[in-house]
Amino acid sequence: MSVILFASVVRARDGLPLSASTDHEQNMSVQETKKYVKVLSRKLEQLPDRCTMRRGPHHINFISSLGVSYVMLCADSYPSVLAFCFLDELQKEFITTYQMVHINSAIRPYSFIEFDNFIQKTKQRFNNPRSLTTKVNLADMQTEIRLRPPYQISLQELGLENGINHRKDPAYKGIAPHQRLEPLTLAGIISCLLSLLCAGLNLIRGFHSVESLLQNEDDVSCIIAFFLGTTACLYQCYLFAYGTSWRNTKSFLSFGLICLSNMYLHELRNAWQLFFHVTVGAFATLQIRLRQPQSKSPDYNV
Incomplete structure (x- = not known):
């Protein structure tokens, strides 16, 4: 089925998740691909601003701007133009809703989890293309993708050619040299x-x-x-x-x-x-x- 399965907003410099769709997908293949999304999130700053990666029956697409990346997981049959239009809408809404000073100073994961409401509504629209009214935007994105195709990420670039369980990179450890303490009393x-x-x-x-x-x-x-x-x-x-x-x-x-x-x-x-x-x-x-x-x-x- 050609649908968007998952989406998230991530701070590019350290991979801190800022918001994500609260889907409870039971499909094991989707859960496994989400692990690749986590690995990719830690390398966003090293990659071009528009990329795509194929993993099994799924595609992982993302765009980055102003230090924030917008990531989505969809079926491999989902049209690329719709995928990047979806990410573009997330980007426009997020940067107009939240100030950069708050984004840069965020400490805890999912500090902007309320943005999930917009992600869910947008995902429902794009999962039903017949309901989309942004035909002009789709045409513009089609032209942009043709002129500047998304960078194709290989599993070798992420060190995942042998699968997720064989990675030797350390897990995400946080953003501060000192462990943060509870607020002052x-x-x-x-x-x-x-x-x-x-x-x-x-x-x-x-x-x-x-x-x-x-x-x-x-x-x-x-x-x-x-x-x-x-x-x-x-x-x-x-x-x-x-x-x-x-x-x-x-x-x-x-x-x-x-x-x-x-x-x-x-x-x-x-x-x-x-x-x-x-x-x-x-x-x-x-x-x-x-x-x-x-x-x-x-x-x-x-």
Whole structure:
């Protein structure tokens, strides 16, 4: 049957899916071809702006413009002119509906899933060519395709000559060098500010100790303790702001360093000062533990 089976909108630079038709196609052949669509989505930026690829009984067609690609999967008997007219309509509607700043800053997959409503309506129209009224546009597209045919992508170009299960390319890993964390909370901001305050107090006392060392030859180990406390507090702020490997373990080690430095400085601080520094360190450690990496949606890698 000559129909459009699936369509999606993808950000070209990283393959992030922005929207897609919510079809529940049970045909195993279609599901298998969709896997090729996912692989293709990760290479869109390296390909020409209008391409087609054949896989079994299906064709995968796409066009790219302004950093966004519009991909569709159809039966191999579906006319190319209709396929690219369909993609052209998706493109015109998407770029007029959404601003580029929002497209470029999107983090989660399917951030514009509501665009599926337009995809479904357009797909229904193009699956029934007799209902199409854009005859002039079809003629224009026919001429354009004849003058500039779509680039034919081979499976070898995608490293798929042996099938999808033999690929060695890594799966899509995301778009940020650091793992994104959950949004800031008021308690987290307060803990970060208090940690900065403790770091500042330690730094000031450290410089005073340096002056005393130059004048009275005081113990240099106190200076080291003050600067270690400063480093630990600043590192807790860093751990709160950025996602890194072994983040929770590093926060506990930083808290331990804060406790050790204050234990060594117990003769230079009263009980309330010690309590304040240790409590702030514990509070910051708790906030680091509570601010976890953002969970990905179940279909993030789909």
